[in-house]
Amino acid sequence: MRTALAGAETLERGMLRLFGIPESEIARTLEVLADDGVDLDRLEVTTCLRRGEIEIATVYPPAAADVYGAFVEGVRARHGELLFSEDGATIDEQVASLLAGHTVATAESCTGGLVAARLTERPGSSAYVQGGLVVYSNAAKVAQAGVPAQLIERHGAVSPEVAAALADGARAAFGADIGIGITGIAGPGGGTEEKPVGTVCLSVASADRREDRAVVLPGNRADVRDRTSTLAMHLLRRLLLAGA
Amino acid sequence: MRTALAGAETLERGMLRLFGIPESEIARTLEVLADDGVDLDRLEVTTCLRRGEIEIATVYPPAAADVYGAFVEGVRARHGELLFSEDGATIDEQVASLLAGHTVATAESCTGGLVAARLTERPGSSAYVQGGLVVYSNAAKVAQAGVPAQLIERHGAVSPEVAAALADGARAAFGADIGIGITGIAGPGGGTEEKPVGTVCLSVASADRREDRAVVLPGNRADVRDRTSTLAMHLLRRLLLAGA
Numbered sequence: 001m002r003t004a005l006a007g008a009e010t011l012e013r014g015m016l017r018l019f020g021i022p023e024s025e026i027a028r029t030l031e032v033l034a035d036d037g038v039d040l041d042r043l044e045v046t047t048c049l050r051r052g053e054i055e056i057a058t059v060y061p062p063a064a065a066d067v068y069g070a071f072v073e074g075v076r077a078r079h080g081e082l083l084f085s086e087d088g089a090t091i092d093e094q095v096a097s098l099l100a101g102h103t104v105a106t107a108e109s110c111t112g113g114l115v116a117a118r119l120t121e122r123p124g125s126s127a128y129v130q131g132g133l134v135v136y137s138n139a140a141k142v143a144q145a146g147v148p149a150q151l152i153e154r155h156g157a158v159s160p161e162v163a164a165a166l167a168d169g170a171r172a173a174f175g176a177d178i179g180i181g182i183t184g185i186a187g188p189g190g191g192t193e194e195k196p197v198g199t200v201c202l203s204v205a206s207a208d209r210r211e212d213r214a215v216v217l218p219g220n221r222a223d224v225r226d227r228t229s230t231l232a233m234h235l236l237r238r239l240l241l242a243g244a
Numbered sequence: 245m246r247t248a249l250a251g252a253e254t255l256e257r258g259m260l261r262l263f264g265i266p267e268s269e270i271a272r273t274l275e276v277l278a279d280d281g282v283d284l285d286r287l288e289v290t291t292c293l294r295r296g297e298i299e300i301a302t303v304y305p306p307a308a309a310d311v312y313g314a315f316v317e318g319v320r321a322r323h324g325e326l327l328f329s330e331d332g333a334t335i336d337e338q339v340a341s342l343l344a345g346h347t348v349a350t351a352e353s354c355t356g357g358l359v360a361a362r363l364t365e366r367p368g369s370s371a372y373v374q375g376g377l378v379v380y381s382n383a384a385k386v387a388q389a390g391v392p393a394q395l396i397e398r399h400g401a402v403s404p405e406v407a408a409a410l411a412d413g414a415r416a417a418f419g420a421d422i423g424i425g426i427t428g429i430a431g432p433g434g435g436t437e438e439k440p441v442g443t444v445c446l447s448v449a450s451a452d453r454r455e456d457r458a459v460v461l462p463g464n465r466a467d468v469r470d471r472t473s474t475l476a477m478h479l480l481r482r483l484l485l486a487g488a
Contacts, residue, residue: 106357106378112364113350113357116378120356123432123465131384134350134360134376136369140418144375174384188367221367 009061014068015088016056018079019234023049025079026056033074042067052227053091084237091233092122098240099128105174106132107145107166109157110184110200114229130174135166145169145181156195158183160214163201171205178206178244180232186224200228204235206244211235253305258312259332260300262323263478267293269323270300277318286311296471297335328481335477336366342484343372349418350376351389351410353401354428354444358473374418379410389413389425400439402427404458407445415449422450422488424476430468444472448479450488455479 018026026047034040042064048055056075060068076083084091106116116132119125133144138157141147146169147162155161166181184200191197198217203210213235217227262270270291278284286308292299300319304312320327328335350360360376363369377388382401385391390413391406399405410425428444435441442461447454457479461471 108357111361112369112373113352113360113376113378116357117355117361117469120378120380121466121469125356126380129356129378129380131380131388132357132376132378133388134357134364134373134378136364136373136375137418140375144377144417173388174381222365225361225365 011059012062012065014058016072016075016083017085018054018082019084020082021054021079023047023054026054029075029078033071036074038070038074039067043071052230091230091237092118095233095237096122098237102178102244103128103130103176104178104180105130105170105176106180107170108132108134108182109136110186111182111225111228112136114225115180115182115232118229130176133170133173141166146172158185158195158199158201160201160212163203164205164212167203167205178204178239180204180236182228182232184228186221188221198224200224202232202235204232204239206239209239209242209244211239255303256306256309258302260316260319260327261329262298262326263328264326265298265323267291267298270298273319273322277315282314282318283311287315296474335474335481336362339477339481340366342481346422346488347372347374347420348422348424349374349414349420350424351414352376352378352426353380354430355426355469355472356380358469359424359426359476362473374420377414377417385410390416402429402439402443402445404445404456407447408449408456411447411449422448422483424448424480426472426476428472430465432465442468444468446476446479448476448483450483453483453486453488455483
């Protein structure tokens with residue numbers, strides 16, 4: 001055993017993370033790169049779908065470092081900014097670093113505190129998390145997050161307009177630089193033909209910038225809530241990269 | 245295979261759940277019951293520590309139903325109300341049932357929205373969850389949850405007094421029947437000799453009743469936060485069982 005270990009070549013490890021593409025697209029990318037002459041047989045590539053993101057873990061011998069480089073280059077070329085991490089850092093780690101010098105607050109409906117809980121998972125998060133609101137009822141959206149009642153009447157509680165008002169309300173309520181507003185239908189009830197279960201509107205806003213998104217997410221209640229929290233982290237990252 | 249299945253005796257399954265005792269106490273209970281003549285060899289007992297609770301899963305042949313009955317009776321006699329579930333129902337399921345006809349709101353510091361997220365995990369929770377506050381900073385505790393600033397100055401942000409004020413503040417902010425207030429030191433930083441990491445104060449309050457608890461929980465940041473959320477669920481159950 002000792003001899004085997006001593007003789008074993010030390011393997012290199014790489015980790016890429018992508019957000020916003022289906023796993024099938026990665027399979028297609030691997031095919032295309034192989035067709036382009038990247039010798040993928042020298043890499044051990046494992047793809048994994050986790051919390052709405054794709055992780056590509058690769059193990060390779062040091063001699064295949066150039067092949068891994070070509071592989072990363074190919075993924076970057078095909079998927080652009082959807083490749084958000086090339087050094088293994090998670091979205092939560094990236095957001096935590098980017099939040100240095102900023103403050104953030106949340107106003108959540110369908111996620112019910114999940115985004116605040118995720119932001120405060122990390123030690124030291126009290127430096128940037130000012131606070132959060134869970135505003136499940138329309139009355140709470142109005143009273144706690146300052147969403148104009150007529151906005152809810154006009155567009156519905158699940159609407160881009162209300163998400164934006166929640167983000168602004170979170171900022172105002174806690175005096176934070178950045179507000180995160182989320183409203184949606186996690187299910188299983190509450191869906192309509194126009195707004196099916198999985199419909200979620202998010203808004204991440206600073207004084208000068210805003211990242212909005214309206215999506216219909218697949219899966220059950222837990223999936224929708226979890227993917228929404230991941231999407232919120234990515235919108236927050238984008239806002240922070242743009243200079244918040 | 246088919247023959248084996250057809251011949252197999254259908255086994256019965258039982259699940260007990262306890263909260264607030266170490267796993268070693270269950271081992272001791274099994275010894276005592278065996279000494280008392282309960283034929284535990286006829287039961288297949290598995291104990292598991294999960295989220296600060298102990299699950300005792302038992303599989304037994306129908307002919308050993310009386311032995312299982314004696315086992316349950318023995319656990320009940322030794323552990324009293326710490327045995328909170330004899331039918332497999334989880335604390336979250338029990339709380340959801342008990343909350344029918346009530347409304348609840350949260351004001352969380354160290355758990356950062358985890359309790360609100362847990363309460364809203366269940367479909368239909370919008371019937372009883374009015375909303376929640378995540379009040380990480382002292383300023384937010386005062387401005388959002390109405391905690392008197394002098395209470396924080398006098399007793400510290402992590403104190404039974406502030407937990408009680410947070411519970412009352414949650415009730416008032418959302419017009420809910422029941423408020424849950426949580427303040428603590430999840431770590432790894434922030435601990436002192438007097439209030440080490442893991443110190444958590446909880447208060448669950450209605451207009452007429454209150455369940456308060458101050459504890460020092462073991463484990464890392466994630467453990468402390470998760471166990472705190474479980475403790476909050478148990479205090480909420482207790483309040484609701486007492487008539488809220």
